[in-house]
Amino acid sequence: MRKYQNITLSLPKELIQKIKHIAVERNTSISALLTSLLEELVNREESYQKIYLQHLKLLEEGFDLGTGGAITWRREDLYERQ
Numbered sequence: 001m002r003k004y005q006n007i008t009l010s011l012p013k014e015l016i017q018k019i020k021h022i023a024v025e026r027n028t029s030i031s032a033l034l035t036s037l038l039e040e041l042v043n044r045e046e047s048y049q050k051i052y053l054q055h056l057k058l059l060e061e062g063f064d065l066g067t068g069g070a071i072t073w074r075r076e077d078l079y080e081r082q
Contacts, residue, residue: 009034 009080011019016030 019030019033023030026033028036
């Protein structure tokens with residue numbers, strides 16, 4: 001079972017009125033609406049962080065290019081003019 005904690009949030013009155021309308025249209029409360037949006041934000045951030053760390057690990061490990069570490073080309077070959 002989830003434990004809840006109340007917080008105090010100060011928002012402009014005009015914004016609160018718009019949020020109330022959205023909550024009514026979605027047949028929910030402002031609290032449930034904000035909880036849902038904040039959970040979505042946290043999930044996105046956690047997913048981003050996980051993927052970011054996975055990519056850093058890939059970069060640290062490097063990639064096998066099939067050369068066995070030997071350079072098989074010369075700089076002049078890369079810039080050969082025709």
